[in-house]
Amino acid sequence: MPVVRPAxxxxxxxxxxxxxxxxxxxxxxxxxxxxxxxTFRSDRLAxxxxxxxxxxxxxxxxxxxxxxxxxxxxxAPTRVLSSFFVVRxxxxxxxxxxxxxxxxxxxxxxxxxxxxxANTGAVRFWRRVATALAGQRWTEERRAVPGRPELPxxxxxxxxxxxxxx
Numbered sequence: 418m419p420v421v422r423p424a425x426x427x428x429x430x431x432x433x434x435x436x437x438x439x440x441x442x443x444x445x446x447x448x449x450x451x452x453x454x455x456t457f458r459s460d461r462l463a464x465x466x467x468x469x470x471x472x473x474x475x476x477x478x479x480x481x482x483x484x485x486x487x488x489x490x491x492x493a494p495t496r497v498l499s500s501f502f503v504v505r506x507x508x509x510x511x512x513x514x515x516x517x518x519x520x521x522x523x524x525x526x527x528x529x530x531x532x533x534x535a536n537t538g539a540v541r542f543w544r545r546v547a548t549a550l551a552g553q554r555w556t557e558e559r560r561a562v563p564g565r566p567e568l569p570x571x572x573x574x575x576x577x578x579x580x581x582x583x
Contacts, residue, residue: 419483419512421519424473429466431482432473436462439485439502461487461500476503476516483507486520495527495575508538517546525580531560531571543574551576 424432440449440458449458465473465487472491476484484503490496498520503513521528530546532539547555555576562568 418515419507419519420477421474421486421516422477424465424475424485426466428473428475432462432465432475432485435482435485435502435504438504439500442502464489471499474516474520476512478507478512483512484516486516488520488524491524495529496521496524498528498530501530513542514546514549518550521550521578522580525578527575527577529573529575531573534559534569534572540572543572547574547576550578 462473465471468489470491470493471487471489474486474488475482476486482504484507485500486498486502487500488496489499498517501513501517503516507513530543532543534540544557547557555574557572557574559570560573561570
């Protein structure tokens with residue numbers, strides 16, 4: 418199973434490389450081309466290292482980078498899993514669900530996550546995650562993308578997670 422830990426300054430370069438893969442995957446559903454230097458917009462990643470209300474987690478598998486999670490709203494009543502990524506070679510092996518479970522159990526309470534209807538893999542994954550973590554006690558709604566009227570609404574799943582019992 419994966420190892421999940423808060424990302425530190427030494428992890429930033431690895432997360433920036435994983436971010437490129439994440440944004441490349443999303444470009445299929447959200448549109449957008451890379452910047453002229455080959456990077457993608459990365460303000461959410463940068464904020465995870467500078468904003469005290471956000472936290473990045475790095476996911477490893479056998480000491481190899483496997484993905485990341487970015488949480489925002491640490492001080493808010495509801496936390497948002499604003500970015501989540503697992504490398505393609507580890508998808509459909511339980512790594513994603515285990516990583517999400519680890520992250521959300523560190524911050525018990527209400528959670529939200531957004532994705533696009535066109536991303537059928539994400540639709541299946543997040544519904545499965547919500548059911549695994551909250552049973553049938555989760556909701557799904559569509560919300561307009563702020564400042565992007567040309568995009569279809571995002572799908573938002575809301576659920577709550579109790580503290581882990583270990």
